[in-house]
Amino acid sequence: MNVSDERIAAMLREAGEDITAKKDFGPLVERSLADGADAFFTAGSPLGTMYVVFGPRGVKYATPHPASEEDFVRHYGETFGRLVVPSEDDAMSEKISAIFEGEKAEVAVDLSDKTPFQRRVMEVVSRIPRGEVRPYGWVAEEAGAPRASRAVGSVMAKNPVPLIVPCHRVIRNDGKTGNYGFDPERKVRLLEREGVPVEEIAKAPYVATPTTGIVCHATCRNARRIKRENRRPFRSMSAAVDAGFRPCKVCRPVAAA
DNA sequence: TGGGTGACGCTCC
DNA sequence: GGGAGCGCCACCC
Numbered sequence: 001m002n003v004s005d006e007r008i009a010a011m012l013r014e015a016g017e018d019i020t021a022k023k024d025f026g027p028l029v030e031r032s033l034a035d036g037a038d039a040f041f042t043a044g045s046p047l048g049t050m051y052v053v054f055g056p057r058g059v060k061y062a063t064p065h066p067a068s069e070e071d072f073v074r075h076y077g078e079t080f081g082r083l084v085v086p087s088e089d090d091a092m093s094e095k096i097s098a099i100f101e102g103e104k105a106e107v108a109v110d111l112s113d114k115t116p117f118q119r120r121v122m123e124v125v126s127r128i129p130r131g132e133v134r135p136y137g138w139v140a141e142e143a144g145a146p147r148a149s150r151a152v153g154s155v156m157a158k159n160p161v162p163l164i165v166p167c168h169r170v171i172r173n174d175g176k177t178g179n180y181g182f183d184p185e186r187k188v189r190l191l192e193r194e195g196v197p198v199e200e201i202a203k204a205p206y207v208a209t210p211t212t213g214i215v216c217h218a219t220c221r222n223a224r225r226i227k228r229e230n231r232r233p234f235r236s237m238s239a240a241v242d243a244g245f246r247p248c249k250v251c252r253p254v255a256a257a
Numbered sequence: 258t259g260g261g262t263g264a265c266g267c268t269c270c
Numbered sequence: 271g272g273g274a275g276c277g278c279c280a281c282c283c
Contacts, residue, residue, distance in 0.1 A: 115280080115281075117279090117280065117281090118281090136264080136265055137265075137266070140265090140279085145279070145280085148278075148279045149265045149279085150263065150264095150265045150266080150277095150278060150279060151265090151279045151281075152264090152279095152280095153263065154263055154264080154280065154281070155280085155281095156264050157263075158264095159264095170264080172265070173265075174266080178264055178265080179263095179264035180264065181264070184264085187264090256265090
């Protein structure tokens, strides 16, 4: 991180009076200075202007809500008990802006305060490509806890870095898009923007082809290459397996536990 | 520490 | 097709 203690001290001298006037930020400042303050920047995103925070271990928080920088600094301090200062790291903000514009996420996410299960879930979700979706149950399976689909939902609900860890790409096993913290309708629009055929998937989240005997998630890159005349839509994996199809080795669809 | 709480998923009707 | 009821798991008081 490029934000020096001197810079932080200058920030406090310049803006500290206003910020500290309404709340005692002394302990917060001491703690933050002790292990390097967090830095933030803003970037345009499909959810509106996002405030993005990163620390020495990577991106740790992103939110579209605050109205002003001052509101955001106060909100962050009250929520996390840490100081956050404007970033001087242009490379980081360019990287995040690129992700918001649709490029593949190649940035470290700070998961140090997460449980091992939460960490595995976040890592699995991070690997879902743009334009594709996967069910909660699949994420649970990939995270090594096949029956924990409901717990996956809990992790998604508390995703500190929306869009960067693309929780909007996790949908229900029946093909419906399911819930979303920023409003389920936003989730649908985000997916459509990424090229996901949302209505089609709601009807048949799995697609097989008799030419290979393989069944895929409908948005798997292999499923998209199946010719129209060979497409065999399925509402569930168990139906596809019953019909004699075996799971694709790329997207690894699973019958729900 | 044990009961309450979900961005889930299945069965039954 | 869709809602109710219940099971499930991890996490949080």
